[in-house]
Amino acid sequence: MAKNKPKSTTELKQLGKKIVHSIDKGKNPYIELPVRSISNIIFDQKIKTLKLGDKSAKRFFFNVAHAKKFVQTVEVAKLTYNLLEEGKHASLRDVFYMAKRTIPETKINLVDDQSESDSVIEDLELITNCSREQLNVNANKMGSVAGRVIIKDGKDTINWAKLGSGGWSIPSNVENIKFKNITAKYVLYMEKAAVWERLHEDKFWDKQKCIIMSSQGQTTRGIRRLLQRLNEEANLPIYVLTDFDPWGFYIYSVLKFGSISLAHIAEKQAIPDVKFLGITADDIEKYDLKKHLIKLNEKDLARLKQMAKYEWFEKNKDWQRQFKIMKELESKAEIQALSSKGISFISEKYLPEKISKKEWLD
């Protein structure tokens, strides 16, 4: 149960009060919020992060085009308020099912499709200036972590260095964990669980005094937030290890600059300190990986072209060079190609060498 009311509860209450106030005064109640369409997404050069522009819109109750969305917003606000009051968390899918009720004496469902309740949750993030996680609505759980950190989570004290071969399973929501003791000097984040297991078996985090973290494929919100908290609260640099392909580069891009689909909270989620450790075009030359190149397919090529034009990469010479070489090679390379040099080449040579020589891309 929530003891100290969190900010999100106060904000949701505020939203309700405003609406009640309008009704009491006999006015048409409305909710004002920033426009989330692509036309209102900008890249802020100063803070090097995607964010929303200044355009905002009002959503009225007495407006045929707005009424349904207005009611959905109030309903989902109520649901999240109740979650906060009960100290419970729900997934987006749960919220959908909870909101999907038939309006009495009609045949109309409040929501018919999850995209509707999802969209309202994003609105509420803007209205309350709280993240979905602060509204107790969780994203999907994924990923593992190990390293020189002791945390406190609820009543449990967990030492990330003493969890056997599995490591700690990262929850979808990391708002409430507390860092008790950190003796790591940096965080290494990788896209592949198999690479994590390799480094973990080699006790890489112990020898290198660091933290190793991975998801499988996309970086979940729980992982992004955990990386961000380790960066902000413990000043740890974050290094990213992915394949040499457009998708690997984009994993870095999202962590560092924010994602287009979540531009409305990019500013809150971006971690400007993130560095890209590899695999780079230079590694392919240096570590003799040419033999293990894989031909780029059409989708890869299209993605590469698109990425090279992103505002945040456009004037970055180092990154443009990577894009150019990838295009010339017409090829990608996987992290695991390093295994051709020996199973522990990555943990004994590649990574220690790159980190000590500061061979990263920024």
Next chain:
Amino acid sequence: MAKNKPKSTTELKQLGKKIVHSIDKGKNPYIELPVRSISNIIFDQKIKTLKLGDKSAKRFFFNVAHAKKFVQTVEVAKLTYNLLEEGKHASLRDVFYMAKRTIPETKINLVDDQSESDSVIEDLELITNCSREQLNVNANKMGSVAGRVIIKDGKDTINWAKLGSGGWSIPSNVENIKFKNITAKYVLYMEKAAVWERLHEDKFWDKQKCIIMSSQGQTTRGIRRLLQRLNEEANLPIYVLTDFDPWGFYIYSVLKFGSISLAHIAEKQAIPDVKFLGITADDIEKYDLKKHLIKLNEKDLARLKQMAKYEWFEKNKDWQRQFKIMKELESKAEIQALSSKGISFISEKYLPEKISKKEWLD
């Protein structure tokens, strides 16, 4: 480093010795192994598990059609032997890169595609009668576990009841963990991580004296083996919780009877004790979920039809009834539909009620 030589090392050595023996005698060296094609896969009614039939084949070195596969088998056998000797583990992808070398003075790669080294690993499972994991080749890592269990993994003692909101991240290989203390009465395995987080937040495993385990989507080999070990070594019943759809049913089917693609080791992986807890057609009626049904698409329908004909379901009246109702409803239902009854309905009412009334399908 391996202290007591594992069985897999001995078996691999045996394979090598046989080949050397043939060479010494001036004979054409060969490797004999069971045929893995669909024509040799049978469902054993007695043990209720998929398995391979009696057909076997010989792979000769001096045979143009066999030579490459013969050499690949010997090469990968050597790689896994080295892994075992070094006490290290590799992923299938690693094995591919390690095996992908050019034969000296030719332009021929030993393997060109991962499917070739994967296939050889499956052969080696049969030749050595050891699982891939016992050969130190790991599948992908996925999933979380929490509950009333203390394990020992390497030097670490890990209490699955004291891992905060995250739980223990299940490694890809669970051969070497030891169960020190189990006070759980059963294992609840679910396909969705979000449902796991719901039950974990409600301390379901504590109140119900059990273990909760989940992956995300497919059940990995690490999870299957962990469930199997908990079943065999601690006699715990395994209950499966999935969506009411053909894919959810298939998750149960694979756990209980083995999978067609891994029929060559199904006998070793199947857990005949597994019970299907839900969601069932009866739940939809009883818990008033009709409103939350989702139309089956063509792929779902095709899968449903296919599954109803599987030998192990064909004569099972209870399952045929489920398939029939699903077909009549032309609909599926998700676990999360239970959230429409309240966020903790699943942990406070649905599951305790079903388990205490033994309302499962076998």
